[in-house]
Amino acid sequence: MNTMEGTVPIHMEGVGKAFRQGFWMHAREAVRDVSFSVPEGSLFGYLGHNGAGKTTTIKMLLGLIAPSRGQVRVWGGSPADPVVRRRVGYLPEQPYFYDYLTAREFLDFHADLCGLTGDSRRRRIALMFDWVDLAGAEDVALNRFSKGMLQRIGLAQALIGDPELVILDEPMSGLDPAGRKRVRDIMVELKARGRTVFFSTHVLADAETVCDQVAILVQGRVRSVGPLTELLKPKVTEVEIVAQAPDGYQAPQGRVVHRDGRLHLTLAEADSGPALRHLLDAGGRVLSVTPHRETLETLFMNELTAVERAG
Amino acid sequence: MNHVLAIARVTYREAVRNRVLYSLLFFVVVLLLVSGVLDSMTTGQNGRVVLDLGLAGVQLFGALIAMFLGVSAMSREVARKTLYVVLAKPVGRTGFLLGKFLGLLATLGVLLAAMGGCLLLVAAVFGAAPSGQALLALAMMWLELGLIGAVALLFAVFTGPFLSGMFTLGVFCIGHLTPGLKALGRESGDAFIVALTQGVYYLFPNLDVFDFKTEALYRLPVSASGVGLALVYGVAYTGALLALAALLFKRRDFR
Numbered sequence: 025m026n027t028m029e030g031t032v033p034i035h036m037e038g039v040g041k042a043f044r045q046g047f048w049m050h051a052r053e054a055v056r057d058v059s060f061s062v063p064e065g066s067l068f069g070y071l072g073h074n075g076a077g078k079t080t081t082i083k084m085l086l087g088l089i090a091p092s093r094g095q096v097r098v099w100g101g102s103p104a105d106p107v108v109r110r111r112v113g114y115l116p117e118q119p120y121f122y123d124y125l126t127a128r129e130f131l132d133f134h135a136d137l138c139g140l141t142g143d144s145r146r147r148r149i150a151l152m153f154d155w156v157d158l159a160g161a162e163d164v165a166l167n168r169f170s171k172g173m174l175q176r177i178g179l180a181q182a183l184i185g186d187p188e189l190v191i192l193d194e195p196m197s198g199l200d201p202a203g204r205k206r207v208r209d210i211m212v213e214l215k216a217r218g219r220t221v222f223f224s225t226h227v228l229a230d231a232e233t234v235c236d237q238v239a240i241l242v243q244g245r246v247r248s249v250g251p252l253t254e255l256l257k258p259k260v261t262e263v264e265i266v267a268q269a270p271d272g273y274q275a276p277q278g279r280v281v282h283r284d285g286r287l288h289l290t291l292a293e294a295d296s297g298p299a300l301r302h303l304l305d306a307g308g309r310v311l312s313v314t315p316h317r318e319t320l321e322t323l324f325m326n327e328l329t330a331v332e333r334a335g
Numbered sequence: 336m337n338h339v340l341a342i343a344r345v346t347y348r349e350a351v352r353n354r355v356l357y358s359l360l361f362f363v364v365v366l367l368l369v370s371g372v373l374d375s376m377t378t379g380q381n382g383r384v385v386l387d388l389g390l391a392g393v394q395l396f397g398a399l400i401a402m403f404l405g406v407s408a409m410s411r412e413v414a415r416k417t418l419y420v421v422l423a424k425p426v427g428r429t430g431f432l433l434g435k436f437l438g439l440l441a442t443l444g445v446l447l448a449a450m451g452g453c454l455l456l457v458a459a460v461f462g463a464a465p466s467g468q469a470l471l472a473l474a475m476m477w478l479e480l481g482l483i484g485a486v487a488l489l490f491a492v493f494t495g496p497f498l499s500g501m502f503t504l505g506v507f508c509i510g511h512l513t514p515g516l517k518a519l520g521r522e523s524g525d526a527f528i529v530a531l532t533q534g535v536y537y538l539f540p541n542l543d544v545f546d547f548k549t550e551a552l553y554r555l556p557v558s559a560s561g562v563g564l565a566l567v568y569g570v571a572y573t574g575a576l577l578a579l580a581a582l583l584f585k586r587r588d589f590r
Binding site (some may be wrong): 083090108109112115116118121124133134137138180182 | 336340341342344345348349352415416417419420421423424425426427430446476588589590
């Protein structure tokens with residue numbers, strides 16, 4: 025194992041996965057060309073629409089699926105190796121758990137799988153119940169849990185072994201606003217404790233709120249990857265100028281809206297300088313200049329449109 | 336090893352909470368009661384009919400339970416995707432499979448003890464006192480059921496529950512016919528048929544080696560070599576089945 029590679033939680037290079045399906049066993053590529061690295065301690069969002077290949081990628085990161093080509097490395101090793109998975113926690117998109125077990129039996133079982141023993145194990149289980157707000161539900165069978173409770177006990181099993189890398193597949197899917205906030209808070213807490221969090225979502229607002237890095241997956245290919253600030257910062261799409269303009273003022277360019285006695289002028293960044301000068305020369309008073317940067321949503325939609333046009 | 340035992344415990348817990356199991360056990364109790372009635376209608380048998388029908392019934396229902404549990408232990412995991420979070424933990428696939436098998440073996444042991452206990456009790460009521468041979472017959476049955484469970488697990492690793500059940504049932508039937516098939520092939524004198532029946536004999540398990548019902552019924556002396564052979568054969572065959580299942584399981588993608 026390369027020393028540097030060993031400190032990278034996730035590294036994927038040229039990864040593809042084709043599944044054989046149908047009577048004639050035709051190959052269908054779920055993931056075509058996935059390359060990215062997740063830095064240690066980051067909160068990394070893996071974004072893509074439904075069917076883009078997010079879950080397939082995650083299953084390759086856990087050794088549940090072998091890649092058809094390319095290299096998947098988790099903490100510098102193969103995810104098929106149980107020793108590597110000792111440092112990984114995983115929450116699936118749907119809560120596929122042994123629902124005949126009580127919450128305590130369920131966490132006991134997962135503590136066993138992680139090799140926890142003795143007092144530390146008891147403490148860890150109690151801590152997990154507190155952390156995911158399920159204290160008091162320890163002896164309730166999972167088949168009586170609501171979707172939100174299942175998601176939280178799922179998080180508890182993912183975190184029971186105190187993993188350094190937490191992989192969450194659509195962790196906020198199907199949750200109410202309070203549940204979504206709790207999951208977001210837990211992800212932020214994990215990052216604050218130095219853990220690396222990798223989560224997939226198709227809800228871009230979730231990613232924009234908490235992520236520091238993202239990868240955008242479109243039709244099985246990673247289109248953009250990097251820190252959110254770098255991906256979005258340079259791309260100021262428009263500038264909005266709010267001003268008190270003299271009566272009858274005609275702006276030379278841009279979209280003009282009059283609201284509450286004020287002029288709202290929206291135009292391209294390159295045109296904003298001349299427009300401001302024109303406004304001031306005409307005796308107007310500038311109240312605010314707001315650059316409108318590209319949102320994650322616009323970036324995502326641009327990537328999607330580019331692929332659709334190319335394809 | 337801790338995680339293997341944890342998986343075995345969960346498998347056992349799931350099996351004993353399965354209602355289908357109890358309906359099969361109910362049929363065994365009905366069979367024992369019917370055999371008791373038949374025994375009382377037959378003069379001079381003193382519980383032998385109970386023991387005869389009971390041991391055959393326990394073997395048949397035990398085999399059905401082993402097939403059902405063996406197939407469902409793996410198929411349910413795959414269909415309900417419950418194995419994803421388990422295999423994402425530091426658990427090797429071989430360890431997972433071994434845990435499943437040990438849980439299955441423990442369940443079969445407990446069920447066999449329950450069914451065998453009822454059988455010996457009813458037989459004693461009708462005059463057949465429990466014997467060492469009867470206990471040995473039940474113990475050897477456990478070995479056979481374990482092997483059938485391993486066959487079910489092997490099929491369930493690479494195919495669906497219906498086909499796995501059918502294939503396992505086929506192996507169970509052929510497994511009790513192979514010595515007869517081999518003898519039949521020898522009788523035919525045809526080289527091809529001899530080779531074919533010998534191939535079937537060596538490929539499929541010979542489940543008759545675990546059959547000590549006659550000894551139990553007539554309290555015949557048991558040969559240590561026969562018991563030793565059954566023990567070694569059962570453990571080796573089951574081990575080979577599990578090794579093959581592990582090999583296939585390791586290569587499987589879980590979509």
